[in-house]
Amino acid sequence: LPLFERLERRIVDGERNGLEADLDEAMTEKPPLVIINDTLLNGMKTVGELFGSGQMQLPFVLQSAEVMKAAVAYLEPHMEATDEDGKGRIVLATVKGDVHDIGKNLVDIILSNNGYEVVNLGIKQPIATILDAAIDKKADVIGMSGLLVKSTVVMKENLQELNAKGVSEQFPVLLGGAALTRTYVENDLADIYEGEVSYARDAFEGLRLMDTIMT
Numbered sequence: 001l002p003l004f005e006r007l008e009r010r011i012v013d014g015e016r017n018g019l020e021a022d023l024d025e026a027m028t029e030k031p032p033l034v035i036i037n038d039t040l041l042n043g044m045k046t047v048g049e050l051f052g053s054g055q056m057q058l059p060f061v062l063q064s065a066e067v068m069k070a071a072v073a074y075l076e077p078h079m080e081a082t083d084e085d086g087k088g089r090i091v092l093a094t095v096k097g098d099v100h101d102i103g104k105n106l107v108d109i110i111l112s113n114n115g116y117e118v119v120n121l122g123i124k125q126p127i128a129t130i131l132d133a134a135i136d137k138k139a140d141v142i143g144m145s146g147l148l149v150k151s152t153v154v155m156k157e158n159l160q161e162l163n164a165k166g167v168s169e170q171f172p173v174l175l176g177g178a179a180l181t182r183t184y185v186e187n188d189l190a191d192i193y194e195g196e197v198s199y200a201r202d203a204f205e206g207l208r209l210m211d212t213i214m215t
């Protein structure tokens with residue numbers, strides 16, 4: 001297979017052997033972020049489709065996810081970072097009950113490389129922990145990621161909890177993840193949250209929204 005098809009195939013097949021060599025070669029042709037967006041994420045999309053249609057079993061999905069994570073970790077030091085610093089601070093977490101973190105970690109990388117300080121709390125984080133960290137670290141924004149349909153409900157409850165704690169004016173919230181839709185966030189969730197809530201389709205929109213929120 002040609003290089004980029006081979007790389008995409010590696011994600012689908014969960015094949016790690018020789019990954020670094022292929023990534024090195026790929027980086028002579030394209031910047032790391034383009035490799036992630038145009039090649040590796042296509043592989044993850046295929047994995048999702050195969051899993052969703054019952055053609056792939058969970059342990060193999062996990063293997064694919066690990067190759068994806070290894071690839072991102074290998075590419076990260078080669079990414080361009082701005083000299084800007086101190087543009088703002090975001091506490092970032094995958095919500096309670098949800099283990100998916102590849103997207104959240106991409107958001108972390110993109111924001112960190114573009115002048116933001118990211119406090120990445122990890123996966124399955126209850127809102128109490130997220131809020132404690134946001135207060136403790138004096139965050140400007142709270143970011144929540146979730147890929148399961150039930151996570152969209154958790155996010156709604158989390159926003160209600162922030163309202164109840166009286167901190168919604170203080171913390172604009174950025175939401176993302178495959179199960180969310182723009183309509184759900186911008187209509188339903190924006191209706192209930194007393195502060196500002198925005199939806200990011202991908203990590204780059206997350207960065208643009210952070211820039212908007214912070215100005």
Ligand code: B1M
Pocket residue numbers: 041044045047048049051052053058061062065092097098099100101102103104106107142143144145146147148149150174175176177178179200201202203204206
């Ligand atoms: Co799971 N999983 N999974 N999974 N998994 C999905 C989400 C699913 C859609 C697959 C499917 O059925 N087709 C499905 C959810 C269905 C639903 O809820 N209706 C599903 C399921 C069912 C499950 C389990 C329940 C399976 C089981 O146990 N029977 C289980 C859940 C466990 C749990 O959470 N409690 C499970 C487990 C797993 C693995 C552990 C095997 C693995 C995750 C490994 C890991 O993350 N460390 C996994 C994977 C890999 C997937 C798919 C295949 C790929 C997800 C991914 O990494 N995509 C996924 C299929 C899919 O999404 N269509 C699937 C790449 C990533 C870059 O995209 O995270 O969407 P994403 O991030 C994007 C944007 O959404 C955005 O930016 C990123 C791109 O730039 N974004 C943000 C994300 N967060 C953001 C936050 C922001 C801004 C932007 O600001 C704060």
